[in-house]
Amino acid sequence: MVSRRKLLGLGAAGAAALGTGAVVARSMLDEPPRARAASASDPVPFYGEHQAGIVTPAQDRLHFTAFDVTTDDRAELVELLQEWTAAAARLTQGKEAGSYGAVGGAPEAAPDDTGEALGLPASGLTLTIGFGASLFDERFGLTGRLPAQLAALPKFPGEQLDPAISGGDLCVQSCAHDPQVAVHAVRNLARIGFGRVAVRWSQLGFGRTSSTSREQVTPRNLMGFKDGTNNLKLEDSALLREQLWAAEQDGSPWMAGGAYLVTRKIRMTIETWDRTSLAEQEQIIGRNKGEGAPLGRAAEFDELDFAASGPDGQPRIGEVAHVRLAHPSFHGQARLLRRGYNFVDGSDGLGRLDAGLFFIAYQRDPRRxxxxxxxxxxRADVLNEYIRHVSSGLFACPPGVRDAGDYWGRRLFAA
Known part of the structure; x- marks a missing residue:
């Protein structure tokens, strides 16, 4: 039986959709034709080797939602994933969630679609699903198929995670150039899943904080700095095979062609940051604020020179600068494909913005x-004085759906 808390969780998803509905923003991005449609209004292909929404050029809006599965019946879960896949294939092409739509069915029956996206284009909508480690328990007979890569993340120094907005059995990442389209998609998946899943937590995001294609300009985060300059890009085919896509030999054949997703909600102490001098801000990050160039260099994409010294004999890029500590050269060349978003969730009641970065990173193995x-x-980033990690998620995102006879996670549930 679904608890009152679970029912309220689903209701909150609907309320979020209605509350966001009045906002319409379309970001026209110059994107490469093989990864997107001709304009930000057009659909992104749903079927393919990999799920859309990973290397797809990052859209401007996000609605990310984690679900708890409330049924213990494996067949019901599989049926839900089949229904979700069929709805996602329709929604991403600018259609309504069900065949009868919002107004085409019997008047005495609930509609097949909630209707708030009627008349809107596809807006580059992508829907990407992931499975959390908690799904692989005795309920569905999946304990033997838990990927080693879903090992629980360690407790990192300084994090202040809220369990209520962390984890989840399933997640859906909905990205689009129109916020109403992104929220509409999640609302309809929650509606379809009623009685089988319940919303655990969700996050709205605006203004992408990474570029996932070289055709996109580098965006800025709420600290005012360009973010994701050295992000993996869809054009990096060899690096994507090495760093992003899971392979048969990784230990979970059903994940081949998929990727592992880490999410972190990172709240920024905006007011403190805004009173920090420009010189100190640049030293903390390791780049200049205007161009985004590494300190001591001229252009954004110049190589970082960690050996260079300034006039005072000290390293231009300090030992605890953010870009140094995050650089692949200090982590066995480990890299991430990031596609995070800014968020502003009102204030905390003391006049301080509840704002920051919803970090999203895809990779082949989070442990490495x-x-x-x-x-x-x-352990060492001086930026920690201005940020707090308040939520965390880790999900296995399976390979793409090949055709209309396939569904999200089919290989996982295959006998």
Whole structure:
């Protein structure tokens, strides 16, 4: 039986959709044709080797949602994933969630679609699903298929995680150039899943904080700095095979062609940062604020020179600068594909903005990529004075859906 708390969780998803509905923003991005449609209004292909929404050029808006599975019936879960896949294939092409849509069914029956996206284009919508470690328990007979890469993240120094906004059995990342389209998609998946899943937590995001294609300009985070300059890009085919996509030999054949997702909600102490001098801000990050160039260099994409000294004989890029501690050269060349978003969730009641970065990173193995990088940052990054990690998620995102006869996670549930 679904608890009152779970029912309220689903209701909150609907309320979020209605509350965001009045906001319409479309970001026209110059994106490469093989990874997107001709404009920000057009659909992104749903079927393919990999799920869309990973290397897809990052859209401007996000609605990320984690779900708890409330049924203990394996067949019901598989049926839900099949229904979700069919709805996602329709929604990402600018169609309504069900065949009868918002107004085409019997008047006495609930509609097949909630209707708030009627008349809106596809807006580059992508829907990406992931499975949390908690799904691989005795309920569904999946204990033997838990990937080693889903090992629990360690407790990092200084983090202040809230369990209520962390974890989850399933996650859905909904990205689009129109916030109403992104929220509409999640709302309809929650509606379809009623009685089988319940919303655990969700996060709205705006203004991408990474570029996932070289055709995109580097965006800025809420600290005002360019973010994700050296991010993995969809054009980096060899690096993507090495650093992003899971392979058969990694130990979980059902994940081949998928990737592992880490999310972190990182709240920024905006008011303190805004009173910090420009020179100190640049030393903390290791780049200049205007161009985004590494300190001591001229252009954003210049190589970082960690050996260079300034006039005072000290390293231009300090030992505890953010870019030094996060750089692949200090972590066995480990890299991430980041596609995070800014967020502002009102204030904390004391007049301080509840704002920051919703960090999203895809990789082949979090144990060898995210974990060592984050440990280095958590232990020494001077930026920690201005940020707090308040939520965390780790999910296995399976390969793409090949055709209309396939569904999200089919290989996981195959006998």
């Amino acid at each position: 990529q995210f974990v060592p990088i984050q440990l280095s940052l958590a």
